[in-house]
Amino acid sequence: MSKTNITPLVQSFQPLRTYIRQHLTHLRSTPCLMITSSSPATPNNTTSGKNSAKEITPYDSKVNSFVQRNTQSIVSEFNIRAVPVTSTSAFPTLENVNEAISLAKRAGLKPSSGGGRGEGVILGIGSGPAMDLAKAVSDRIHGCGSTHGNLILAPATLGGLWAASSKFSSSLLLDTKEEMLLPHRMTSSSSREKESGDICQRDTVIALDSIEKMSIPPLYSAMTSTRRSNAPADLSMAHVAAAALAIVLDLARVVDTQQPGLDIDYFTRQIKSVASSCSAIIEAASTKSNDFETNCDAADDSNFKRNDYAQGEMLIEAILTLSSVMDQLMIAQSSNSSRGTAIPQHLAKALLPTYFPQSHIFTFMACTLPGLCDALDSHKTETTLLGEVAQTILNSASIDDDARKRESPLSALSTWATNITHRAGIPSMASLAFGTPELNALLEKLDAYNALTESECNVVGVSRSHDRLILLEEVLERSLNR
Numbered sequence: 001m002s003k004t005n006i007t008p009l010v011q012s013f014q015p016l017r018t019y020i021r022q023h024l025t026h027l028r029s030t031p032c033l034m035i036t037s038s039s040p041a042t043p044n045n046t047t048s049g050k051n052s053a054k055e056i057t058p059y060d061s062k063v064n065s066f067v068q069r070n071t072q073s074i075v076s077e078f079n080i081r082a083v084p085v086t087s088t089s090a091f092p093t094l095e096n097v098n099e100a101i102s103l104a105k106r107a108g109l110k111p112s113s114g115g116g117r118g119e120g121v122i123l124g125i126g127s128g129p130a131m132d133l134a135k136a137v138s139d140r141i142h143g144c145g146s147t148h149g150n151l152i153l154a155p156a157t158l159g160g161l162w163a164a165s166s167k168f169s170s171s172l173l174l175d176t177k178e179e180m181l182l183p184h185r186m187t188s189s190s191s192r193e194k195e196s197g198d199i200c201q202r203d204t205v206i207a208l209d210s211i212e213k214m215s216i217p218p219l220y221s222a223m224t225s226t227r228r229s230n231a232p233a234d235l236s237m238a239h240v241a242a243a244a245l246a247i248v249l250d251l252a253r254v255v256d257t258q259q260p261g262l263d264i265d266y267f268t269r270q271i272k273s274v275a276s277s278c279s280a281i282i283e284a285a286s287t288k289s290n291d292f293e294t295n296c297d298a299a300d301d302s303n304f305k306r307n308d309y310a311q312g313e314m315l316i317e318a319i320l321t322l323s324s325v326m327d328q329l330m331i332a333q334s335s336n337s338s339r340g341t342a343i344p345q346h347l348a349k350a351l352l353p354t355y356f357p358q359s360h361i362f363t364f365m366a367c368t369l370p371g372l373c374d375a376l377d378s379h380k381t382e383t384t385l386l387g388e389v390a391q392t393i394l395n396s397a398s399i400d401d402d403a404r405k406r407e408s409p410l411s412a413l414s415t416w417a418t419n420i421t422h423r424a425g426i427p428s429m430a431s432l433a434f435g436t437p438e439l440n441a442l443l444e445k446l447d448a449y450n451a452l453t454e455s456e457c458n459v460v461g462v463s464r465s466h467d468r469l470i471l472l473e474e475v476l477e478r479s480l481n482r
Contacts, residue, residue, distance in 0.1 A: 013208035031108030032082035037126030062215035112143035128159035136171035165323035238285035243365035350449035371479030
């Protein structure tokens with residue numbers, strides 16, 4: 001793909017090898033821990049999780065190639081003495097973090113003490129689990145406000161980019177006892193992490209390679225069956241776009257346009273940009289599904305592949321923009337219970353490990369989009385910003401003009417979400433479940449997660465919103481019964 005097709009935001013990043021070449025003297029003289037999501041070229045220490053969900057799915061060979069290429073350059077070409085650690089699970093655990101920290105200390109990295117900053121470089125290369133593990137280790141070694149260049153993340157996947165791109169959000173770890181996904185600070189035994197809250201700013205270097213070298217899923221993946229199955233649904237860009245769109249809609253619902261510290265003009269402009277991009281990607285996936293039905297060889301067509309690259313660039317920019325928006329909102333709403341966690345994320349953290357262990361987290365969040373739109377329409381929750389975002393989506397949506405005039409924006413959005421997610425190959429929540437879980441069991445698990453996070457949030461003076469909890473349960477019920 002030509003350089004002119006790349007957006008200015010994406011183009012502002014550079015590949016890992018370029019960054020290393022520019023900072024080679026520093027990296028050769030500093031102890032390094034290299035965390036990857038697949039086997040590096042040198043003997044390694046492997047950390048394994050217990051849950052069976054996979055962040056690396058059918059395109060794992062491209063992730064492996066990405067990791068191998070970069071690790072070989074680090075070790076052989078640049079002669080950097082980096083101690084390797086491999087994350088093989090879908091989500092790292094606290095045990096994984098402690099093991100990696102032990103290796104980091106033996107490699108010469110020095111944890112921060114007495115208010116100072118730690119020493120040493122942490123490299124994260126690959127998919128989401130490697131990014132989360134690297135961030136968690138960095139928080140423990142470097143403390144909050146790490147020095148620029150001490151944490152370098154090179155994501156190979158969209159999940160990796162999502163995990164890497166936030167400067168403030170805590171790493172997502174699997175709590176094997178509770179079978180939930182919790183922020184690192186809530187699973188850590190260190191009082192320092194518990195007292196610091198979720199907000200811990202990192203001066204992270206994100207090294208972004210060209211989209212051709214990353215492992216980007218196809219724009220559209222056909223659903224093989226609507227029946228419940230132990231086989232995970234293949235990830236597609238449409239799933240990622242729908243997940244991001246569901247998060248954007250929930251953010252538009254909760255944001256206070258008069259809130260001090262929030263640049264509402266910037267926030268509105270950016271969130272509408274993400275909504276426009278994600279809805280366009282979902283529409284493109286729907287169009288591609290029609291082409292697949294009429295031409296089963298379409299996947300091999302070079303025009304289709306070029307279109308996938310174009311949609312992938314748009315999606316990468318949307319993820320980077322959404323992360324920036326959520327960072328800003330997290331700071332502005334530092335005393336708000338929902339900081340950094342929208343309803344789709346909340347449901348995934350509470351339910352994914354136990355009831356949807358084979359599902360990709362993006363696919364799970366994507367399947368909440370119709371249920372969230374239904375719930376917003378049912379509650380008539382049309383804030384000024386939510387109405388603007390809904391209208392932005394509808395302006396590019398494939399909806400009959402007469403139908404659009406007959407319905408309110410939220411009703412039209414609900415109709416669109418129900419129809420488009422099916423056409424774009426996004427499965428239902430029920431089809432993703434392991435077995436046939438009862439709604440009451442899911443609600444009890446959600447209540448347990450809420451109680452656990454409530455008790456932690458009370459430490460920093462945060463209380464949960466009753467309306468938010470009601471909406472959480474309604475989105476879950478509507479999504480499960482879809």
